[in-house]
Amino acid sequence: MSEPRCAGCGRRLKHPTPTGLGPVCARRLNPARIRVTTDRDQMPGQTELHLIPHQPTLWSL
Incomplete structure (x- = not known):
């Protein structure tokens, strides 16, 4: 049985x-990785938006 070889x-x-x-x-074929940001880690030049959940309630109808 032959040993496994890289397809690339x-x-x-x-x-x-x-x-x-x-x-x-x-790594060579997929150089881009998804970067997870947290609240304290903002991207430069972007503003943080405070989003309020818009959940319909009985009083908003």
Whole structure:
């Protein structure tokens, strides 16, 4: 049985993945990562909006 190889570059894989890519090719082909921001971590140049939940109640109808 042949050892698993990367679908991108052909390197030997120690830990095969469902995509068939090794860690180097996966980073090379998918460089963008989603960045999670918190309330204290705002993006520069953007203003924080205080959103009020608009849940309909008996008194608002």
